[in-house]
Amino acid sequence: MVVESLKGKLVLLSTTAYARLVVQRVFDSGSDASVRKVYSEIVNSDGGLDVLMIDPYGHYVVKALLRRLTELNSTLFKIIALKVLERAAEHEKHEFAVHVLRECGSPVNKMYILYY
Numbered sequence: 001m002v003v004e005s006l007k008g009k010l011v012l013l014s015t016t017a018y019a020r021l022v023v024q025r026v027f028d029s030g031s032d033a034s035v036r037k038v039y040s041e042i043v044n045s046d047g048g049l050d051v052l053m054i055d056p057y058g059h060y061v062v063k064a065l066l067r068r069l070t071e072l073n074s075t076l077f078k079i080i081a082l083k084v085l086e087r088a089a090e091h092e093k094h095e096f097a098v099h100v101l102r103e104c105g106s107p108v109n110k111m112y113i114l115y116y
Contacts, residue, residue, distance in 0.1 A: 003034045010041045011048040014061040023061050027068040035068055039076055049083060059096035063103045 003026060006013060013019035026034050042048050042065065052058030062084075069077035081104040084091070091097035 003030065003037050007037075007041065010038055011045050011051060011058075014042075014052055014058045015055045017057055020057045020061050024064045027064045032072060035065075035072070036076065039065060039069070039080070043080060043083070049080070050087070053084065053091060053097040053100045054094040056096055059100050062100050066100070066103045 006023070010023060014023050023038065026038050030038075042052065042062070049062065052062050066077060066080065069080065084100055084104045088101055091101055
């Protein structure tokens with residue numbers, strides 16, 4: 001229900017200090033369907049993933065999304081991680097994007113990308 005009311009605004013909300021906590025809450029306690037809706041909006045929005053990765057608040061949302069997708073053993077994790085890692089050289093220059101790269105590049109997540 002919350003996700004439906006935020007539809008179309010998730011990327012923008014994820015870049016603000018307190019609203020990003022609402023979006024992250026979806027990953028903590030939302031249904032799998034809600035997580036997939038948020039994922040879809042972030043990944044399919046024009047440049048949304050890149051915006052969030054370099055944002056002081058948005059990178060927390062991307063990291064939370066990656067952690068939840070890992071818990072779900074979702075192929076969605078592999079898709080988003082590969083999108084992040086394919087632009088790693090560019091993102092290594094950004095203070096906040098580096099944290100997302102580390103989340104994708106942890107040993108456990110690297111194994112997940114390779115074998116699933």
